[in-house]
Amino acid sequence: MADRILALIPARGGSKGIPGKNIMNIAGKPLIAYSILHAQQSQRINRVIVSTDDEKIAAVAREWGAEVPFMRPAEYAQDLSPDIDVFRHTLEWLKEHEDYVPDVMVQLRPPGPVRRVELIDAAIDKLLAHPEADALRTVTLAIQTPYKMWFFTDDGHMTPVARLDGVPDSQSLPRQQLPPVYWQNGYVDVIRPRAVLEKNSMWGDCVIPFIVDDPLLEIDYPENIPAVEEALQRLQDGLTLHSDTPSDRHPV
16 A cells, blocks of 8 residues: 655644735745645645635635634744644544544745645655654754853853763864754654554654755745745746755755
8 A cells, every 4th residue: 555645744823923924925836836736746744734724725725725624722823832733633632533633744835835746746756765764854954053152051151052972161162173063944744643642652663864955935025925936936947946956965
């Protein structure tokens, strides 16, 4: 039997930075439509669900071909609601009402519409090839290293955010001698339900990386829109997002 691969697109209605952001027109389409289309164009994903608390978002999502089998409860759609509440609610609802349990869930966040579908599929394939892993997260090499970052203490002093074992003054090492550090970028997350339901986690006990070199472009504020629209046009025209690199970049 083919793997049950569920794309879950979380889209609450209470955006503060840009009211109504998830359904605003971006380069000719509602913002949420891009994530829905990515899931539909995937060769691996075979079900697409939008989790929302907003009837307008639900209507637009259905228009573009996504399922909205339930409305998200308000307590899971607050400013500080964690992803795991959305995923647990979805899994429990689908099990109770449809006896449906996906093998893998793929999170596609609407604010980041600049994605390549082949990278989504490659990320899914990588997790499926590692049955020991609970999740996969896309990452990018961090520009700043935490080994040169500090916390302020209550007494007005500072303490390092990270230390190297056996190196008492690692904050003073040249950057080139410090371990590379990666930032989770939210391009796509791939998760096994056991991480959420059994381990109460969005990555479980074992998470594997998927390095994405494409620039991360998200819409959090109105000033982000021109760069996102330009990048979407470049993808539509078959151009790379990196003007100085070849278009056949491959992830690790």
